[in-house]
Amino acid sequence: MQTLGIVFGSLIVAIAFNLFLIPHQILSSGFGGISMMIGMLTPMDTGVANFLLNLPLLVLGYLKLGKKFIWNTVLSVLVLSAGLYALPAGSIAENEILSALFGGAVAGLGIGIVFRSAGSTGGIDIIAMIVTRKKDFPIGMLLSSMNAVVILASGFFFDWDTALTTLVSIYTTGKVIDAVYTHHMKLTLMIITGKGEEMKKQLLGNIYHGLTVLDGIGGYSNERRNVLMTVISRYELAQVKSLIANVDPTAFVNITETVEVMGLFHKDTG
Incomplete structure (x- = not known):
């Protein structure tokens, strides 16, 4: 399901670029x-440029994420680059503001789907993901604030009407990402398993939060179990469910929404 979400979300972004934004130089x-x-x-294709620009940050993401x-x-990145290369670019709407709003919303939907599938579309998304794992910021807002250079470059190379229209598109994208991604939503997981030590190592090695391990006894079976409790962000749920299933497909997992977290939420990763 994660792979399908990443492919689907990336194609949505490519459609937003080629049908709404690029034709109006937004x-x-x-x-x-x-x-x-x-x-x-330049004569370089947009998809090729997107792939080449992302290579250095992919290395950084591998080390940090x-x-x-x-x-x-x-x-x-591969699906988005291929989509930009293969899909024909053509304007659907003539009005630039409508194209900026709708194109930004569609792009935000696609990026949000990719985020919820435990991935990113590359570029500064990787930087934003690293920051949000250390600090609890809305990722859409953070991405919008990091895009001042794109807006300034748009005004410099094209015109300031285009720059302001780009600002509308970027702001819309950020708001839709936050609506889809909901990374601020916290979840409490209570995992009951007979493979407590293996589960603990797997979770601590792959998520950026601590956990508490309790001893338990099955009420019906009288068998000893470990109860692992942790709090994660909503966007990490797909990854954590996959990790749990890999260790113990029969583990009992209770997932509840968390109203507020006090104290340290992020594990110190050095």
Whole structure:
């Protein structure tokens, strides 16, 4: 399901770029926007530029965010780059403001789906993911604030009407990402398993939060079990469910929404 979500979300982003934003020279956020600018100003294809720009940050993401996340991101970058290259670019709407709003919303929907599938579309999304794992910021708002350089470049290379229209698109994208991604939602997981030590190592090695291990006894079986309790962000749920299933497919897992967390939420990763 994660792979399907990443492919589907990345294709949605490609559609938003080629049908709403690029025909009106409206830039998207991050490296996608820079790639679009390169495609408009040079003979290089937008998809090729997007792939080349992402290579250095993919290495950084591998070091900071883990193997599974970065492979999902590589898949998203490949699908997005291929979609930009293969899908024909043509304007659906003539009005630039409507194209900016709708294109930004569609792009935000696609990026949000990729985030919820434990991946990213590359570029500054990787930087934003690293920051949000250390600090509890809304990722859409953070991405929007990091895109000042795209807006300034748009005004410099094109015109300031285009820059302001780009700002509308980027702001809309950020708001939709936060609506879809809901990374601020916290969840409490209570995992009851007979493989407590293995489960603890797997979770501590792959998520950025601590956990508490309790001893328990099955009420019906009278067998000893470990009860692992942790609090995670909503966007980590797909990854954590996959980790749990890999260790113990029969584990009993209770997932509840958490109203508020006090104290340290993020594990100190050095």
